Structures are given as structure tokens and as C-alpha cells.
Amino acid sequence: MRTIDNIRQFITSEICGGHCEPITDTDLLIDQGIIDSMGIIVLLGFLEEKFAVRIEGDELLPENFATLAAISTLVDKKNGMNAEG
Amino acid sequence: MEFVLSEEQIDLRDAVIRFARQEIDHDLPSYDKEGSFPFESWRKCADMQIMALPFAEEYGGCGSDFLTTVVVLQALGYSCRDAGLVHAIATQILCGLQIHLFGTPEQKQRFLPALCRGEKIFAQAITEPGAGSDAIGAMRTRAEQTEDGYVLNGSKMFISNGPIADVVIVFALTDPESSRLSGISCFMVEKETAGFERCRSIEKMGLCTLQNGELVFDDCHVPKATLLGREGQGAIIFNESMEWERSLLPAAHLGTLERVLETSIAYAKKRSAFGQPIGKYQAVANKIVDMKVAFELGRLILYKAATLKTQGKRAAMEASIAKLFISEGLKQSCLDAVQVHGGYGFTKEYEIERDLRDSVAATIYSGTSEMQQAIISRLMGL
The missing domain is CATH 1.20.140.10 (Butyryl-CoA Dehydrogenase, subunit A, domain 3)
Structure with missing residues (x-):
């Protein structure tokens, strides 16, 4: 499964509890309230464990978590892959 | 995962216990009754480098790992009967960690050495009169951007070390219209800043030596260089x-x-x-x-x-x-x-x-x- 689909599945099932509309790659996760301040803690735990990455202080920026595409790009960049990986 | 402390950690823990028992000798019942802060004992703890523990040596820190810092604070909580003083030291370390993790090299150079030496007292201001458990969601303190910085308006409540703080890490709304996750920023405000007022310490049922109070920001202008981390990262x-x-x-x-x-x-x-x-x-x-x-x-x-x-x-x-x-x-x-x-x-x-x-x-x-x-x-x- 692609990185972006893995993250989509996690946000849909674990953060939204399966109670949200299908999330597109460019939906604004923070602005639309899909991810709140607690949600990002849950998401960071998932990303670091699932993809074996460590997201550092200067990467903990809202824009890196604004959309599924942005999160996926960050994770793939950290794993030395392109966003399609 | 192994939880056996190293010899160095055990030695440090024992040294802190000895230090606290011998050196932290202020008349705690009186300080507790009067709600006074034991500045002399604070200075002794600073000389013992307790608040310098987890920071890099280039900033005057000891370069200890976080587990060691925790072991030392446990030792201090055990041997120092003044829980208010210990809480004040923990707050100092916490503020230092935020600067260490999110500050610019200039900010680290400017603030961390004084923090490690205990020369400046630090506080973190999140809670507000109407925003406690929901501190982020109900935050009202604003930081409006100007040409050369920001203007802070609002108040913070129950801030540990607040009434005696030299530097306060203040959380404020920079974009009230957007989500709270991206609309809050952090600023390091020094006590001399015009428009910033530290109110008197509030009387409490416990932790009486810890100074907790309200901080008021009334058209408090701060330069861009006071921003800790990026705008919206608060x-x-x-x-x-x-x-x-x-x-x-x-x-x-x-x-x-x-x-x-x-x-x-x-x-x-x-x-x-x-x-x-x-x-x-x-x-x-x-x-x-x-x-x-x-x-x-x-x-x-x-x-x-x-x-x-x-x-x-x-x-x-x-x-x-x-x-x-x-x-x-x-x-x-x-x-x-x-x-x-x-x-x-x-x-x-x-x-x-x-x-x-x-x-x-x-x-x-x-x-x-x-x-x-x-x-x-x-x-x-x-």
C-alpha cells in the first residue's frame, strides 16, 4: 500500500473513528478540523512507528500536516523516497 | 528495555540527596506560611547545576540525558521538602527544553546560559482565566502582527514562576480565524517589556513557596526575534x-x-x-x-x-x-x-x-x- 493510502486509512479509522467523508489527497486536514491538537499527537505516534521515521522539531510545522499529500511527502522524504513511493 | 541505573546516575542521585539535606536549609514552615520564594535555595540548586542538566555544554549545560534529569528530579523531590521549590526548578528545565528544541541558535545563546545558571527565572504561560483544561481551544490572548513584530493583548493565569519570572514563554493566537492547531504561536517576553505586567502571587492551599500568578499583556510590543519556533507552531x-x-x-x-x-x-x-x-x-x-x-x-x-x-x-x-x-x-x-x-x-x-x-x-x-x-x-x- 502506498504511504499516502496508509496514512489515509489511519486517519479515517483511528482519528475520525470511521465517521468522516472520504479524505482526498488535498483536503485541508487542519483547517477542516479533521486533525486537532490531540489528533496530531495520535498521528505522529502512528507515523513514527509505522514508517520508522523520527519527525524533528523543525519539521513539526502545521504545513507539513495540512494535507494527506503534505504528510506523505514528509514521510517519504525522510525515508529517501519520492512521494509516489 | 532495562531500568537499571548506571553508576554515574546513582552517584549523581546520591550527591543530590546529600546536597539537598545539607544545603537546602531555609525555614520551610515560615516560607510556606508566608508564601515566599526561597531565592537562596534556588541559587544553591543552580550552583549544583540541577537546572543545567539536560542542556548542551556549549550553552552552559551538563549534557545529561533525559532519564538522568528525571532521576535527579526524583532525588530532589525525595530529599528537598520544599515541593514548591522543586516545582519551580522543573518549570525552569521545561522552559529550557522548549528553547533548546525550537529556538534559533541566537535565542539559545542568549537565554540558555542564564537559564542554566539560574540567573534568570523562566515561566511558561498557557493557562488563562477562562482557559484551563481547554487551554488551546479556549485561548483568547492575541498576538497581532505589525511591521516589525507583534502586539500581545490578553492575560494568563496561575502561571508557575510567573510573578518572579525574568522571561516568559507566552502562547498567543496569531491567527484566530484558522484552526487552533495552526493559529497559535510562542513568544519569549522579558520582564522589562513595556505593556507586560507580572501580578502578585496567588495564595494557594499547597505548593505555597511556588509563585503562581496572573500575567497581563496590554499592547505589549515584541520584536519578531522573540518568536519561538515558527509562526503557527505554538x-x-x-x-x-x-x-x-x-x-x-x-x-x-x-x-x-x-x-x-x-x-x-x-x-x-x-x-x-x-x-x-x-x-x-x-x-x-x-x-x-x-x-x-x-x-x-x-x-x-x-x-x-x-x-x-x-x-x-x-x-x-x-x-x-x-x-x-x-x-x-x-x-x-x-x-x-x-x-x-x-x-x-x-x-x-x-x-x-x-x-x-x-x-x-x-x-x-x-x-x-x-x-x-x-x-x-x-x-x-x-
């Missing part, structure tokens, strides 16, 4: 700092719990009733057993959280469990210790009543026990 910095805070404060609380446990054991062996030591009665022994269980299990989860942080991993769940378990364990242990000591426990002379008053704060500060339960539940996907 909520994320808050989340990150809570993991550290929820390990630092429980470390001190665990130390106090250990002291209360030892005091109770000694009294239960010495005090006799109906012809034998009261510790021989199950009704008394069981209370002390519960203290021991709280101490041993609290130490395991605390060291797990601190070890994860030392390894650069996330410990949101572990830190919240440690905060919840240890603070509630401490409060119950103090209540039980008063009961074990009977009439003497209720007197000021035996000092357990102060530990009990102080322990109530442990279940409230840095997120109430109920908030920790909500966080843990959310982290489990409920």
Missing part, C-alpha cells in the same frame, strides 16, 4: 512540551512519595498501640503496602517514559500514564500517611500535612487527572 510546541513536563513533574512527585513511604514505615515500626507496633496491624500495614505499590509501579512507567524520550521517541501515552498514576498515588499516599500518623499527622509539626496539601496540586497542574484520562483514552483510539 500548539505543536505545547504538545511536545507536555510530554517533557509530564515526566519532569511526576519525577519530583515520585521522590516525595518515596519520602512519605519511608516516613510512614519508620513511624509504623516505632509507634505502638495495644502492645505492639502499629505496623503489625493489617489496617495500617495495608495502607503502607499501597504506598509501596504506587511507588514501585510509578517508577517503572516514569522510567519507561524518560527512557523513550532519551531515545528520541514519542512518549505521549507513557508520560500521561505516569502523570496520572504518580500524582493520584502521591495524593492517596499522603492521605494515608496522615492517617497512619494519627493525631500527629494532622499537626504542622510532623510536616505530612504540608505534603498532603502539596500533593493535591500534582493532580491538577500540567493537566488534571481527568484530562490525562481523556488523553490516554484518545491515544487508545476511543
Whole structure:
């Protein structure tokens, strides 16, 4: 499964509890309230464990978590892959 | 995961215990009664480099890992009876960690050496008169951007170290229209800044030497260089700092719990009733057993959280469990210790009543026990 689909599945099932509309790659996760301040803690735990990455202080920026595409790009960049990986 | 302390950690812990017993000698009952801050003892702790522990040597720190810092705070909570002073030191370290993690090289150079030496006192300002557990969601303090910086307006409440702080890390709304996750920023405001007022310390039932008060920002202009992290990064910095805070404060609380446990054991062996030591009665022994269980299990989860942080991993769940378990364990242990000591426990002379008053704060500060339960539940996907 692609990185972006893995993250989509996690946000849909674990953060939204399966109670949200299908999330597109460019939906604004923070602005639309899909991810709140607690949600990002849950998401960071998932990303670091699932993809074996460590997201550092200067990467903990809202824009890196604004959309599924942005999160996926960050994770793939950290794993030395392109966003399609 | 192994929780065996290194020889160096054990030596440091023992040195801090000796230091606190010999050097922290202010008249605590008087300070507690008057609600005064023990500046001389603060300076002694700074000279002992306690607040410098986790910071890089280039900034005047000791370069210790986070587990070592936690072990030292536990030792201080055990050997220093002034829980308000220990809380103030934990707050100082927490502010330093935020600067260390999110500050620019210039900010680190400017603030960390003075923080490590204890020359400047730091505070973190999140809570507001109308925003406690929902500090991020209900925040009203604004930081409006100007050509050369920001203008802060609003007030913060119950800020630990606030009334005596030289530098305050202030969380404020920079974009009230956007989500709170991206609309809050952090600023480092110095006490001399025009429009910034530190109000008097608030009287409390416990932690009386810790200075807590309101901070008011009235058209307080701060330059862009005071921004800690990037604009909009405040909520994320808050989340990150809570993991550290929820390990630092429980470390001190665990130390106090250990002291209360030892005091109770000694009294239960010495005090006799109906012809034998009261510790021989199950009704008394069981209370002390519960203290021991709280101490041993609290130490395991605390060291797990601190070890994860030392390894650069996330410990949101572990830190919240440690905060919840240890603070509630401490409060119950103090209540039980008063009961074990009977009439003497209720007197000021035996000092357990102060530990009990102080322990109530442990279940409230840095997120109430109920908030920790909500966080843990959310982290489990409920």
C-alpha cells in the first residue's frame, strides 16, 4: 500500500473513528478540523512507528500536516523516497 | 528495555540527596506560611547545576540525558521538602527544553546560559482565566502582527514562576480565524517589556513557596526575534512540551512519595498501640503496602517514559500514564500517611500535612487527572 493510502486509512479509522467523508489527497486536514491538537499527537505516534521515521522539531510545522499529500511527502522524504513511493 | 541505573546516575542521585539535606536549609514552615520564594535555595540548586542538566555544554549545560534529569528530579523531590521549590526548578528545565528544541541558535545563546545558571527565572504561560483544561481551544490572548513584530493583548493565569519570572514563554493566537492547531504561536517576553505586567502571587492551599500568578499583556510590543519556533507552531510546541513536563513533574512527585513511604514505615515500626507496633496491624500495614505499590509501579512507567524520550521517541501515552498514576498515588499516599500518623499527622509539626496539601496540586497542574484520562483514552483510539 502506498504511504499516502496508509496514512489515509489511519486517519479515517483511528482519528475520525470511521465517521468522516472520504479524505482526498488535498483536503485541508487542519483547517477542516479533521486533525486537532490531540489528533496530531495520535498521528505522529502512528507515523513514527509505522514508517520508522523520527519527525524533528523543525519539521513539526502545521504545513507539513495540512494535507494527506503534505504528510506523505514528509514521510517519504525522510525515508529517501519520492512521494509516489 | 532495562531500568537499571548506571553508576554515574546513582552517584549523581546520591550527591543530590546529600546536597539537598545539607544545603537546602531555609525555614520551610515560615516560607510556606508566608508564601515566599526561597531565592537562596534556588541559587544553591543552580550552583549544583540541577537546572543545567539536560542542556548542551556549549550553552552552559551538563549534557545529561533525559532519564538522568528525571532521576535527579526524583532525588530532589525525595530529599528537598520544599515541593514548591522543586516545582519551580522543573518549570525552569521545561522552559529550557522548549528553547533548546525550537529556538534559533541566537535565542539559545542568549537565554540558555542564564537559564542554566539560574540567573534568570523562566515561566511558561498557557493557562488563562477562562482557559484551563481547554487551554488551546479556549485561548483568547492575541498576538497581532505589525511591521516589525507583534502586539500581545490578553492575560494568563496561575502561571508557575510567573510573578518572579525574568522571561516568559507566552502562547498567543496569531491567527484566530484558522484552526487552533495552526493559529497559535510562542513568544519569549522579558520582564522589562513595556505593556507586560507580572501580578502578585496567588495564595494557594499547597505548593505555597511556588509563585503562581496572573500575567497581563496590554499592547505589549515584541520584536519578531522573540518568536519561538515558527509562526503557527505554538500548539505543536505545547504538545511536545507536555510530554517533557509530564515526566519532569511526576519525577519530583515520585521522590516525595518515596519520602512519605519511608516516613510512614519508620513511624509504623516505632509507634505502638495495644502492645505492639502499629505496623503489625493489617489496617495500617495495608495502607503502607499501597504506598509501596504506587511507588514501585510509578517508577517503572516514569522510567519507561524518560527512557523513550532519551531515545528520541514519542512518549505521549507513557508520560500521561505516569502523570496520572504518580500524582493520584502521591495524593492517596499522603492521605494515608496522615492517617497512619494519627493525631500527629494532622499537626504542622510532623510536616505530612504540608505534603498532603502539596500533593493535591500534582493532580491538577500540567493537566488534571481527568484530562490525562481523556488523553490516554484518545491515544487508545476511543
